[in-house]
Amino acid sequence: MLRALSILVLAACTRPEVVSRDLGGPCLSSADCSVRCLAAPTWPGGFCTRPCAGDRDCPVGSGCTDAVCLYQCFDDQDCSFLPPGYACRARAAALVCAPDLPDAGSRDAT
Numbered sequence: 001m002l003r004a005l006s007i008l009v010l011a012a013c014t015r016p017e018v019v020s021r022d023l024g025g026p027c028l029s030s031a032d033c034s035v036r037c038l039a040a041p042t043w044p045g046g047f048c049t050r051p052c053a054g055d056r057d058c059p060v061g062s063g064c065t066d067a068v069c070l071y072q073c074f075d076d077q078d079c080s081f082l083p084p085g086y087a088c089r090a091r092a093a094a095l096v097c098a099p100d101l102p103d104a105g106s107r108d109a110t
Contacts, residue, residue, distance in 0.1 A: 019048075019081070019082070020034075020048070021033050021034045021048050022034045022035070022048060022050070022059065023048060023049055023050070023058075023059055023062060023069055023071070024047060024048060024049075024071060024082060025047075025048040026045040026046050026047075026048075026083070027039070027045075027046035027047065027048050028040075028046055032046065032048065033048035033049070034048065034050070035048075035049070035050040035051070036048070036049050036050055036051060036068065037049075038068065042099065043099055044083055044084065044085030044086065044099055045083045045085070049068045049069050049070065050068065050069050051067055051068055052064035052067060052068060052069050053067075057069065062096075063094055063096065065091050065092045065094050065096045065098075066091060066092055070091070070096040070097060070098060071096060071097040072094065072095060072096055072097075073088035073095050073096060073097050074088065074095060075088050076088050078097065079097035082097055085099050085100075086098060086099060087099075087100060
């Protein structure tokens with residue numbers, strides 16, 4: 001019984017994000033995404049996203065940073081569902097999962 005309870009607690013602590021063609025999925029160009037691709041090498045593996053004017057334009061669990069939707073985070077573990085190269089970074093006064101590059105942002109889109 002205790003083991004089953006522990007598993008439920010751990011499951012409740014994991015992030016529900018699923019990468020997709022809409023947000024977070026790998027891409028080589030925007031043709032691989034629903035809307036837009038932030039391309040490698042700036043964005044490791046590429047990163048599907050969409051343009052935004054505010055958080056309301058982004059899926060739950062993400063926010064509008066540098067005019068694109070990015071996953072929000074509190075620490076690096078919150079970004080562990082993404083490929084290597086992503087961590088919780090301060091960008092435009094928000095904490096988001098992004099690569100550690102000073103110029104990472106929407107202008108890297110293809």
